[in-house]
Amino acid sequence: MDQDKVKISEVAGIAGVSIATVSRVINRKGGVSQKTRQEVERVMVELGYERSSTEGVVGVITPGLAAPIFGYMAERIGLALAPHGLRALICPAVPGGVQERDYVKSLIDLGATAVVFCSASNTLETFDPEVLHLLNTRGMPYVCLNGAFDGASAFSSDDAYAAELSVRHLHQLGHRRIGMAAGPVGNRPADRRVEGFHAVMDKLGITGAEDLVVRQTYSVEGGQFAAERLLTLDVTAVIACSDQMALGAIRAIRRRGLDVPDDVSVIGYDDGPLMEFTDPPLTTIRQPVERLATEVARHLISQLSGREVPAGELLFQPEVVVRGTTGPHPRPAAAR
Template structure:
């Protein structure tokens, strides 16, 4: 026998309208009633339909091609399951992000994907995810999760990424390697800095923290950080994003130096367009195809009421060697 909302309503002793509101995760249902309906659905084996449901992808920096690429891949992976991805650009942890979540929850969104949004911050506004948790709207994090909430988190191994970049430059002969990383309190940036420091210490560098500059994930941030690093005699820069790497190249050239003849540069993210900049950028690529597919898999399972493993799943990055790195001058 096919289980419908009539059977669920009878088991939970509520109206069919109430069951509908719970299924569509709308407001106007008490936590106790919502729990009773969810329990009845589980007991009867009722499965939510996914057809036509909205999945919000909250992400910053759509001007950055990496975020646009990942968001597009997530949308494409959700579509065959009847789910429609909607992009919500908002600065991490800002008021706009919370307003997006509040409005989406009110309109019965099926799930939310935090793509390097407030889930990457050390001390995010707790109200953002609490709104979703109260409505039992599932959410997934990319490159970070919310403490105190059981959720799937799909991340690139930032420590391994730093090791790949340092190892490449070290093998070329560089010993004064600097890092231009993102701001303090951004978890991926903090992890990359930790990975960089560990990689340098293993190679006998006593004080790698003196070779790290923290700035924003922008071209200007990379330029500022690299200008400071050049004053410390570095011959190579590991940037925490491809955009920061472009800023590093600008800073190097403004000092009358050349890339890679005088200073080598390694980026991070692996956007396809970085193959066509001047010089083509050596970068550590995040495996966005596998990330997007796993995000979609988790979302589909959660929306359908099936359990998924909680905790963080790490994906291995890969080094793409191009023309922005070379052996240092003798």
């Protein structure tokens, strides 16, 4: 049989094992009995299948590694895939850009096993349709994290609920002028958090919330810009849509000669590494990264084993991690 036509799924079918088992044999991983290993090797020889250096590789496309949360997510996905004989290859790229499309092309051409979109073009309302066309026409399995392509499987933090948790935490501390430093328009997680913010503010009977949202980039500079605008509106608390934006908001507050949290409270989102070591430690919404990574790996293994997997987006509940950047509503200056 021509090797170019031999697929890992064919080896698995004839050997009577899962694709994940064949991948373990190909990559010389443990967890396979000697008898099974010998049978898979026999079928590979019979079909003329030769090992490829990219067999068992899963491309994990992220929006870059400057934000610690994406490096952490990619690491956890890699660790969740490893026991199944799969290796994560991290591909940092601007979501929806040419580089992301080039990564997908390269992964397909090199014979990679699957692709994970980790907060990449799957977070955008508009993206390059060629990316999905390439995957679908070549039969490349893929799964999304924190945002879904239409009809695809995805595992995401519940962004609307995250906004509700943030508002309710600050509301319980007495804050009513609560602003949001949100991500850009057209970014699905950011749009959902804004929707959740408006919904809970309405439930709590707080009017004028639509004027207390500033959309900016997910960066320290974006958070600083948004906070500067919000401070002119006399907010006493800022909800930032990423930890980096939260750090930018703290910078803006301090440059005004104000204190966090005595004058203005700040809450972030992600709970990336080192956030407990900032000054003061950052109150934030923690994404359930471990659970998301586990589900991504489980879903991919099911796909590679030929089992039917459900389409649609499964939402996972985040949690508030209370640290030092949120406090009670500030007292009037005269009463201090």
